[in-house]
Amino acid sequence: MPVNVHVDENLIYKRPSSLEDVHTHYCPGCTHGTAHRIVAEVLDELGLQKESIIVAPVGCAVFAYTYFALDGVEAAHGRAPAMATGIKRANPDKIVFTYQGDGDLASIGIAEAIHAAVRGENITIIFINNAIYGMTGGQMSPTTLPGQSTTSSLDGRDSAITGQPMHIAELMASLPGTAYSVRRSLHDAKHTIRAKKAIRKAFQTQIRGEGLSIVELLSSCPTNWKMTPHQSLEWIKEEMLPTYPIGDFKT
Amino acid sequence: MSKKLIKGNVALAEAAVRAGCQAYFGYPITPQTELLEHMAIRMPELGRTFLQAESEVAAINMVYGAASSGVRAMTSSSGPGISLMQEGLSYIVGSEVPVVIIDVMRGGPGLGNIQPAQSDYNQLTKTAGHGDYNPIVLAPSTIQEGVDMVTLSFDLADKYRTLVFVAIDGAIGQMMEPAEMPPMQELHPRPEWAITGQGERNEKNIITSIYLGADNLGDFNDKLQAKLRAIEESEVRYEAETVDDAELIVVAFGTSGRVAKSAVHHLRKAGKKVGLLRPITLWPFPSKKLAALADGGTKKFLVVEMNMGQMLHDVRYAVGRDIDVQFFGRAGGSIPMPEEIQEKAMAMLEVN
Known part of the structure; x- marks a missing residue:
């Protein structure tokens, strides 16, 4: 007899209640969807949906507050940690997190990110590192790999002119107010499970009031990398991981 | 109530405290610094938030965050700092969040000087950020009027869910005059639109200034302009x-x-x-x-x-x-x- 998957007791996998039942605008094969999903699962599992506030960035995740079933705000480009600071100070008993890409956090918003950590601001940062500006169509970011071709570095990033990739998880770990800083990857199921565990630890760090927590997630951008979804997951593994090792830099 | 000899910057800060300001974020800049310093003492004393930000850019976005949470929030600065805040000002108006800013004007352009000036008139009334809007700008000429305008500024910001400047110059900020302080207000309850975590509410709350569709953004601008026309109708003071x-x-x-x-x-x-x-x-x-x-x-x-x-x-x-x-x-x-x-x-x- 066929199993009726439309009956709740037969469901073994469903949309987390912290995610809205809506279509996203993310490109096929992009790992934003995975990142959203595991953040939402953690919020569900910790019972935080009604207690959490998301601060969305400028970038591909600009509408993240639409996709998460949480109170949310849309920050100016790079200013999410500053806005989260104001929100957390006004709601000290609530869970406040930012969701930012590498253009938003590592480039235009680095001062806000660093000083939130300097203050030991009790917030969580989900940092999506895909080594490129996604929303504006594929320009070089501070985490672009040497030699990586982008629309603003067509012949590949020339480190003699534009410097070396920026290691955010390590940088944030060096600041005394950071309580938890790790890097994880979303290129396969095993690593995604590890990423989810780290996200859980980050939120638990905030619940315990220990200071700033950040999880850097190596993510794919098939559209702007000009690869298939499968190729881009391989590219994370082969090209990004050697530069951006998975690790716990502060726990 | 009796009058007390008080410095302009201190008087305006204390007026904000008494108006129920619950969160102050700021960055030192002459000639407004005594305002920040008074807040640094008074706000923690009352169990409220005082935070010195790493820049005016951060300060205005902290204000934006706290104000999005429905508490009375403010900052203070002077021309060069207001210039840095412009991005945040535009977002604040675009997402209809009530915010008060005290601008103690100095000489410009550039670093200019720290002498009293009215160099920010155009900046405050016309160019306080990208997009079509004007903030409310109150310009007292005495310390007493400054105190009264700060009290009013929070009420106007809340009433219209918009940005209100109180603009004085370095002379009013730095001089001393007798002024009577208003009574301490009770802290205001959070409005129903505030970002506080969904809690018992049936719907989540969103604070945003992005409307991607041409129709959506057109409609929002029409609504914003209607509000500004209502302010023009009701709030002119001279x-x-x-x-x-x-x-x-x-x-x-x-x-x-x-x-x-x-x-x-x-x-x-x-x-x-x-x-x-x-x-x-x-x-x-x-x-x-x-x-x-x-x-x-x-x-x-x-x-x-x-x-x-x-x-x-x-x-x-x-x-x-x-x-x-x-x-x-x-x-x-x-x-x-x-x-x-x-x-x-x-x-x-x-x-x-």
């Missing part, structure tokens, strides 16, 4: 003295308004038909009042500012091209003397 029979009216705000008042009093004593129109709201500007005065027979207007003529254009626009509008002012930090204004007014009166 002081008018001996204007009804005036041949010449001096138009000046803030410190120059105060000096102009002395000049007008002196000229009246000398039998000259001179009046004073002192805008208290720089936006919405008392254009209708000025137009009515011009229509009522006053054909000469003298605009006095501590800049090179910024409000001047609003006065010209209000009274029309047939009216003689002249300017007296200078930039760089000097305050006009009453005698200089009298001399300029007399020269205008002598021409038929």
